[in-house]
Amino acid sequence: MFGLDAFELARIQFAFTVSFHIIFPALTIGVASYLAVLEGLWLKTNDKTYLSLYHFWSKIFAVNFGMGVVSGLVMAYQFGTNWSGFSEFAGSVTGPLLTYEVLTAFFLEAGFLGVMLFGWNRVGRGLHFFATCMVALGTLMSTFWILSSNSWMHTPQGFSIQDGVVIPESWMEIIFNPSFPYRLFHMTIAAFLSSALFVGASAAWHLLKGNDTPAIRRMFSMSLWMALIVAPIQAVVGDAHGLNTLEHQPAKIAAIEGHWENEPGEPTPLILFGIPDMEEERTKYALEIPYLGSLILTHSLDKQIPALKSFPKEDRPNSTIIFWSFRIMVALGMLMILLGVIGLWLRRKGTLYQNRAFHRFALYMGPSGLIAILAGWFTTEIGRQPWVVYGLQRTRDAVSLHSELHMSFTLLAFIVVYTSVFGVGYVYLMKLIKIGPEEGDVHHDEPDISHTPARPLSAVRDRIDGPEGGK
DSSP, X not given: OTTOOHXXXXXXXXXXXXXXXXXXXXXXXXXXXXXXXHHHHHHHHOOHHHHHHHHHHHHHHHHHHHHHHHXXXXXXXXXXXXXXXXXXXHHHHHHHXXXXXXXXXXXXXXXXXXXXXXXXXXXXXXXXXXXHHHHHHHHHHHHXXXXXXXXXXXXXXXXXEETTEEEEOOHHHHHTOTTHHHHHHHHHXXXXXXXXXXXXXXXXXXXXXXXXXXXXXXXHHHHHHHHHHHHHHHHHHHHHHHHHHHHHOHHHHHHHHTOOOOOTTOOOOEEEEEEEETTXXXXXXXXXXXXXXXXHHHSSSSOOOOOGGGSOGGGOOOHHHHHHHHHHHHHHHHHXXXXXXXXXXXXXXXXXXXXHHHHHHHHHTTTHHHHHHHHHHHHXXXXXXXXXXXXXXXXXXXSOOOOHHHHHXXXXXXXXXXXXXXXXXXXXXXXXXXXXOOSSOGGGGSOOTTOOOOSGGGGOOSOSSSTTTTO
């Protein structure tokens, strides 16, 4: 297919499925915590606006949660079908970590999800709030175990190798490997920020349509406070993550920077833009700022970072891709900070809910958090290449022995099925968002208990094909 061999098709297939999947857990993590905050504020203030927002976003959460579970199951099977070499080599570490995720996080989410979605008037307010908090905690615990497993693949420790297979020796060292804390905080904050931008864009859309209600104003205001506070924190965490990566994966940093060689005694410049050429071993049309690379990456004005030419060709990540994916992530992060700052300025001027240009900016920034997450994951995972377990197993040695025909067919099947199924789900989510929260939304506080839903999607009772859904 397109001149690619089975190995390259297997990599593309996994990249495709993980790219589809990651946007759903990101929103699940952020929206679950947002729901816990909304319900907590409602219990504290008895303000029905918070209750209205809770029921509105619980519908979005239910649909998104369902799509996340379905898309995630496929990835788990791919470890066995397409990456059997990896499973055989490192399954003794990654298998238990993913099992812990299911036993703790997924069971916690699934156990309390029904109470959270359908427990109104069936349980007390305190117990319902507890269920919401447990679902939010479950999403965070899921992040913990998934990131621990993935981080170990980047910075493996706490093991020995016997007969060509990884043998765990210290689970504390395996779980809390050197890159894990940085990647855990970076991803969790990214999920919160992505969800805040998604909420803010939803509110901005309604404000542009003239739906200027207290509920819409409240969720717009909350999202902008989140962006103002969390976006700068993410920049600081990202800087710490970069220093950790420089220590443990210097080739990745060199590829991100498009930095090929060091001149004796000269600090490393920062290349803002350029086109890294892996064949010619240089970055074409480079726009450089002297000293800034050393300042950002080593926090000094004279230290150098390792250059790509100091690593064997077969050990170099593809700089052409991650050079740009990293810059997309950083550029979007700067726009997020700008969004929060402008929002604060307009808030103080008293025109936050009247400035239509700013509402359009917030609307366009809606998908930016998810795009930044995808760009960050491309940077992280492509930057790890050619290793699947860094320094221990090459990606080519981890792939299963499938034919090009087999991989081409399954890749096309994934593209068709994912695009159709999750495309429909996305359209459905957008229709729900267009309906917006019902002002007061008091009828949900005392639901009709004659209806007993059995599935998460049953929580979405609103029609989206009638007059309401068409507005």
